[in-house]
Amino acid sequence: MATRENTLILFDVDGTLTVPRLAATQEMHDVLKALRDKVTIGIVGGSDLVKQVEQLGASVLADFDFVFAENGLAAYEKGQSIGEQSFKDHLGEEALGELIDFTLSEFSKVKLPKKRGTFVEYRKGMLNLCPIGRSCSQDERREFFEYDKIHKIREALVEKFTAKFGSFQTADGRQINLKFSIGGEISFDAFPVGWDKTFCLQYVEKRFENILFFGDKTAKGGNDFEIYNDPRVKGYTVVSYQDTIRILKELYNV
Ligand SMILES: [Mg+2]
Structure with missing residues (x-):
């Protein structure tokens, strides 16, 4: 059974939790809050933290267990920085x-x-x-x-x-x-090489039995392709944030 200890769900942001470039809906916030009672949750996006705050709210660092900005070059756990890398x-x-x-x-x-x-x-x-x-x-x-x-x-x-x-x-x-x-x-x-979304997995791969990833650009050439196909991750492709909500309701009854 999935628990907060053994299961992490990572989400892409644009097109997966929100309409691209726009803010998340109240329904999405409610679903994620309910989901977090059952499993550990995180986001991994290409944008910087400033953009993630715009889309997911000022409390984004508190609302997700893990926040990976710039594909994890800036990494946060429970609001604290756990890693910083630059070119x-x-x-x-x-x-x-x-x-x-x-x-x-x-x-x-x-x-x-x-x-x-x-x-x-x-x-x-x-x-x-x-x-x-x-x-x-x-x-x-x-x-x-x-x-x-x-x-x-x-x-x-x-x-x-x-x-x-x-x-x-x-x-x-x-x-x-x-x-x-x-x-x-x-x-x-x-x-x-390797500085795509899989970069963030180094921070979580040894800590969870199950890592799920939800993304909308999982086809070749898309920015979710590498992590979606990574053997450490079970990938889900969504076509919109509504699709993400539908799957989460199905899987976790949230
Ligand atoms: Mg996306």
Whole structure:
């Protein structure tokens, strides 16, 4: 039987507990409260904690046993921080500097009809790399996207970057594996292999007999795909937050 001690249910946020980008309904809050009497509950989302508070309320850290923001790069249990990781700390200043230098050097060799500014955006869990520059206008963005479809600028860059940084050793002998992934219209991201939602499992895998995961983007290419298919987890695919409520009522009579 599922108990608070042996069972953890992890939820994606957007499309699983809420309409994407919007706040959770009162019904969802009531169902989760009833569920928490029976099992341990947590959330794992790609957004930061600020966005999670907007969607799930100011008491989100109190309402869930585990809160994993940015896929678990910021981890909380019972309101207390239990882990903090960043791209910078993972790589170390030297390797991060090399990656940024390589980016600027490669971007300087790319011929484009237009270039603007902000070619590297530094984020907590990744670098966002943009050959045209993120400060381009909406029209320039569209133009680049069409140009890139024909000339495969980003594809060629991803290949070069992967060859150099896909698997390498830092000066102090640590093994680093980076993934380069095209997203959106103008840029590609650099982040460590494994820094998807499965990142959060290190904090809970040894503590529960059963870990369930509910998510809406569980197909290949979706941001729930890796955790949904992880052998440590029993995955459920939902099509909306109403679907989540329906399944929870069925499974736990909440
Ligand atoms: Mg989602």
